[in-house]
Amino acid sequence: MDLMHIYRHPMRLYILAFNILAMIGSVGLTAVGIIGLTSNTRLLLDSSILSWTSIALSLFIFLVSLLGCAAALANSKSVLSSYGVMISLLILLQLSVIIFALSRHDKVDGILDNAWQRVYDNNPRILQDIETRLACCGYSSVGDRAVPKTSKYACRESPAFGYTVSCQRQIKGAYLDHEDLLLSVVTSIQFLQILALVAAVALWSQLPRSNEIEDRYRVEHSQRLLRGMREDQAQRGYRDTGGQGEEQERYGATEWSNR
Structure with missing residues (x-):
């Protein structure tokens, strides 16, 4: 796909922008995980599991966002479908992380x-x-x-x-601050991903199917062949007409000289 044509499809721009923002958010999520591992309570809390989970999740988000950028630039329904499946699974995974963190909120003590x-x-x-x-x-x-x-x-x-x-009090405050920061980042990324998924579905519905693309190429190829045949016939006709005119001129000149 010509990159200049992307401006003609707003949904492609939306998908590309949302996934770039999600990639930036994944870097922030990695930072949150590292903060959790290096905080004062990292050796005390079970939140180290949550920190490693956030780091692994951030890597998954980054890879899926790369796929989303490729889907925005590609003119392929199959790539968009793959991206739609992956982003849906990722949204469900992030939702489970949010539910897990919230379920532990009342059990912090x-x-x-x-x-x-x-x-x-x-x-x-x-x-x-x-x-x-x-x-x-x-x-x-x-x-x-x-x-x-x-x-x-x-x-x-x-x-x-x-x-x-x-x-x-200090340990509980550190735990809750880390948990709130993690939930904020994951929720923000998930909101961007939902918008990207909606845009991907809209773009998928606008793109032609593979058989439609083949039919379009076949029609274009046939039209080009017909156009070429017509041009060849026109050139042949022009040559034939020009040749007959020259013979008539030579024949007339011969008769005039005989007279």
């Missing part, structure tokens, strides 16, 4: 409590690092599973720590 307990039992040095970075002691209170484990209030009484606030 339990998720964080269980995560804190698991790390407290298996690797308390991680909690010590979190307490240092967040300037807090324990989870729900300064004596709730705080590190060091020498005594219940060792964290608050230790000269190396001595913090008087618990870590629950």
Whole structure:
């Protein structure tokens, strides 16, 4: 397809623009996943799974968006159909991620409590690092599973720590901020993808079918053959007419000389 002809089809421009924006959004989604993996709570929360999911999802979005750009430039119903199927699956996948994140929203306290307990039992040095970075002691209170484990209030009484606030509020805030950012980016990308899908369906309905394209090429080829045959006949007729005229002139000149 000639790229200059794309301006004659607004739906192609819409599909191309929406997919370029979705590609930019996928880069933002990757950044959100990286932020989740490098945040203060990455070793504590199960949100690391959500972060890796967002990174994998961003790669899928980028590849499908590339296919969408190809579908916008190609004059093929099959490419548009493939793009429509992939973007529909991607929209459903993103919707499941949104539902999964929202279903955990009311269970944040339990998720964080269980995560804190698991790390407290298996690797308390991680909690010590979190307490240092967040300037807090324990989870729900300064004596709730705080590190060091020498005594219940060792964290608050230790000269190396001595913090008087618990870590629950800060950790929960970091978790919810990361979750809200992820949902915002995914929802924005999904909105663009729905618009691109609608434009793709509209463009698909406007494009001719493969048999119609073949018929059109066959008709054009036949018309060109007929045009060429008519031109050949016209040239032959012109030659014949010119040759007869020359013979008549020579015949007349001969008779005149005999006289």
